[in-house]
Amino acid sequence: MTKEDIIKPENLVAKKPTLMNDNPMHYCPGCSHGVVHKLVAEVIEEMGLEDKAIGISPVGCAVFIYNYIDIDWQEAAHGRAPALATAIKRLCPDRLVFTYQGDGDLACIGTAETIHALNRGENITIIFINNAIYGMTGGQMAPTTLVGMKTSTSPYGRDVHLHGYPLKMADIAAQLEGTAYVTRQSVQSVPAIRKAKKAIRKAFENSMAGKGSNLVEIVSTCNSGWKMSPAKSNEWMVENMFPFYPLGDLKDK
Numbered sequence: 385m386t387k388e389d390i391i392k393p394e395n396l397v398a399k400k401p402t403l404m405n406d407n408p409m410h411y412c413p414g415c416s417h418g419v420v421h422k423l424v425a426e427v428i429e430e431m432g433l434e435d436k437a438i439g440i441s442p443v444g445c446a447v448f449i450y451n452y453i454d455i456d457w458q459e460a461a462h463g464r465a466p467a468l469a470t471a472i473k474r475l476c477p478d479r480l481v482f483t484y485q486g487d488g489d490l491a492c493i494g495t496a497e498t499i500h501a502l503n504r505g506e507n508i509t510i511i512f513i514n515n516a517i518y519g520m521t522g523g524q525m526a527p528t529t530l531v532g533m534k535t536s537t538s539p540y541g542r543d544v545h546l547h548g549y550p551l552k553m554a555d556i557a558a559q560l561e562g563t564a565y566v567t568r569q570s571v572q573s574v575p576a577i578r579k580a581k582k583a584i585r586k587a588f589e590n591s592m593a594g595k596g597s598n599l600v601e602i603v604s605t606c607n608s609g610w611k612m613s614p615a616k617s618n619e620w621m622v623e624n625m626f627p628f629y630p631l632g633d634l635k636d637k
C-alpha cells in the first residue's frame with residue numbers, strides 16, 4: 385500500500401480535529417491532557433459550535449489548552465475559572481462556556497468558586513483533570529492525593545492525621561441542587577476514551593439546553609509527578625485511583 389492509498393478518504397480511520405492547531409504538544413509523554421484536549425476539540429466540532437465556544441483556562445498544566453484548540457479563550461486567576469465562566473455565560477447565554485481545570489486549581493484554591501457555581505446551577509461545564517498531584521509546580525500533595533501516596537510534600541505518604549482525607553469533588557457536586565450531570569471518567573484505554581467523549585458531549589449539550597451545571601471529572605495520570613513510566617502510571621491508576629475514585633455517572637438529572 386502506498387502513502388497515497390493510506391490518505392484516501394475511504395481509508396481514513398482517524399484524523400486530527402480541525403480545531404486543533406499545529407503547535408507541538410509540550411506535555412510529558414503519557415500525560416492525559418493531550419487526549420482530553422482532542423476529545424474537547426472533536427465534540428465542539430461535531431456539535432458545530434466552533435464559533436460559539438468559549439473556554440476558560442486558569443493556572444497549572446491545564447492552562448496551556450489555549451495553545452492547542454482554536455476557539456475563544458479567557459485565562460482566569462488560580463481557582464477562579466468557574467466565577468469567570470459564570471459571568472461569561474450570563475452575558476452571552478447563547479455560547480458554550482466551559483472551564484478546563486486541574487485538581488490543585490479546582491479542589492484547592494478554587495473550592496469555593498467550584499462549589500458555588502455548581503450549586504447555583506450555572507449553565508456551564510467544568511472539565512476536571514484529577515491526577516492526584518500538583519503536576520506543574522513540583523509534584524506536591526493535592527487535595528485529591530490518596531492516603532499513603534508519596535509526593536514531594538508528603539514524602540512518607542499522605543497521613544490523614546496530618547493532612548486530612550482526599551477530597552471527592554464529584555461526589556460533593558452530585559449532592560448539589562444545581563448540578564444536572566456529574567460523571568467521572570478516564571482516558572487510559574480506547575473504550576474509556578469513547579466513554580469520556582460521550583460524557584463531555586452530554587455535558588456540553590446540557591449547558592446549551594440550559595439544564596444546569598455539569599462536572600466531568602477525568603481520573604488521570606501524571607507519570608512525571610508520580611515518578612513512573614506512562615505504562616506503569618496507567619497500571620497504578622487502575623489499581624489505586626479507580627477504587628477510591630470509581631468511574632461512572634454520579635448524577636444525571
